[in-house]
Amino acid sequence: MALPVYADPLERIWYYTYRVICALIFIFLIAPILIIMPLSFNVEPYFTFTSEMLAFDPAGYSMRWYDNLLTFGTAAPDAVRDSSWWADVWANAKWVQAAKNSIIVGFFATIVATVLGTIAAMGLSRPEMPYRKLIMAILISPMIVPIIITATGLFFFYSKIGLSGSYFGLVLAHATLGIPFVIITVTATMMGFDRSLIRAAQNLGAGPVTTFFKVQLPLITPGVVSGALFAFVTSFDEVVVVLFIGSHEQQTIPRQMWNGIREQISPSILAVATILVIFSVCLLAVVELLRRRSERMRGVTPG
Template sequence: MSLPVYARPWERLWYYSLRAFCIIVLLFLVMPVLVIIPLSFNAEPYFTFTEGMLKLDPAAFSLRWYRDVLENGMVNQDLPVASWAWLSDVWQNSQWVHSAKNSFSIAIGATLLSTLLGTLAALGLSQEAMPARRFIIALLISPIIVPVIVTSASMFFLFAKLGLTNNYLGIVVAHTVFGAPFVVITVTAAMAGFDRSLIRAGQMLGAGPLVIFLKIIMPLILPGVISGALFAFGTSFDEVVAVIFLADYEQRTIPRQMWAGIREQISPAILAVASILVCFSILLLMVMEVLRRRAERIRGVTPA
C-alpha cells in the first residue's frame, strides 16, 4: 500500500519510520543466519572472520570445508576427486552423506504419513456435526504446544517397550507425530473456504464418494495439502531432540550430526552444512509462497 499524495508530514514521517523499523528488525533476525554463509568459505579452521577475509583477500576464501563435508569419513581420501571410486567412497562412507541420506529418507517417510493422516483428520474435523470436534483438534495439535523434549522422552519410554528405538520405523513414527499437526492446520484452513455445494452438486449428478474426493475436493485443497506436507518435511528434517532419544549412529540425521560435531569435533564443515540447509530452506519458502498465491487464485482472491 503506497502513501497517498494528500498525506500530512507527520503521516509521511510515521510511514517511513515504520518501514525503516521493520527493515532493521528483519536484518536483526536474518543477519545471524546470513553471516554463516561467508564464514563457510573461510580458508582457516576458525568460526570468525579472519583479517584476510575482512580485506577480501582471495587467498582467505576456500571451498575446503564443503569438500570436507563430502570426504569426512572416507576410507581413501587420496582418490581423484569426482572419479567413480571417489564418488562410491563418498556415498558409502562419508559421515555427512550418511546423515543426509538418513535425513531425506526419514523426512520423506514422515511426510507421507503425516500428509495422509493429517489430511484424513482435517476432512473429518471440517464436518460441523462431528462430536468433540474442538477437543480433538486441541489433542491433534498438542505436539506443537507441548515442549519437544517432553514429547520425545515420553515416546522413548513407550517406543522402548514396543521395540521401536534404534530403528528407522520408530523415528519415522516420532517425526509423524510432530509433522501431522501442521498438515491438520493447513488442510483445515483450506477446507474453511471450501464451497460444500459442490459436493452436493456432485452427488446429485451421481458421483460416488471417491470420485467426489478425487475430482472436486482434492483439486481445491491441494495447495493446503502440499503446504502442510512441506511444513511436515521441514519439521522432520530439522528435528534433533527425538533423534537423540530414539536413534543410534545408523539412524543419525544431519541435525544430530551437527549436534555431535559441535560437542565432539568442532569444524567449520558445520558452517558449510548450515549454509546448504539455509539455501534449501529458502527454496522451500519459495515453493510455499507459490502455492499460497495459487490457492488465492483458486479462491478468487487477488494475490497480496
C-alpha cells in the first residue's frame, strides 16, 4: 500500500523502517540459498569462494560438478558420449539412481497421500462430523511430532510386520508424512465450498459418486493438486525416514547427499541443492497459480 499524502513524519518513518526490516528478514532467509548457487559452479573442489570467483574470472567457474552428477559411479565416465554412454549413466550413475528412486517413491507416496488425505478432508469438512477437532489433531500429528520419533516408531513397527527395507514400506511411510499437508489444503478449500450444489445434484438424481466426480472434485481440484504437490515435496526431501527404514539399495537424493557429506565432501552436493531449489521454486509457483485459480472459481478476488 502506498504511503498516503497526509501521513505525518512519524508514519513516514515507520513506513520506510517497516520495509527495511522486511528486506533484512528476506535477505536473512534467502542468503544461504543465494550462496549455494554460485558455489555449485566452482572449478575447485572447495565450499568457499576462490579469488577467481570473487574477481568474476571465467576461469574460476565450471560445470564440472553438474557433469559429475552424470558420471559418478559409471563404468566409463570419460567415454564418448554416445547412446552406450547414456545407457551406462542410466544404469550405473549413483545420482541418477537416487533421482529415480526419489521420483518413484515420491510419485506413489503422493498418490496414496492424496487419495487418503482428500477422503479424510471431505469427512472433516462436514458439519455433522463428530469429534472433528480431535480427529484432525490425530491426522496431522505426523507434521507436528518430531520426525525422529515418527521414523523410530515406523522402524520398530515395520520390523515386526516385515516392511522394513521394502519399497512398499517406504512409500507408505512417505505417504504418512504427506497426508497432513493434503488434509490441510483440501480442508481449507472445502470450507469455501457451496454445499447447496451437492443438494441440487442430489435433487436431480445424481448419486454420491456422480456428485463427487461431477460437482465436488472439479471445484476442489486446485486444493487437491496443491496438497499433492506439498506431499510430493515432503517425500522428495525426506531423509530421516529413509535412513531408518530404507535398505542400502533405496538411495534417494537426500540420502545420497547425506552419504556424500559423511563419506566424500564434494561440491556435487551443491549442484544437487541448486537443482532442488529451482525445482522447489517451480512447484511453489504452480501452487500459487492454483491458489489464485481456486479463488477465482469461488468468486474471491485475490488480494
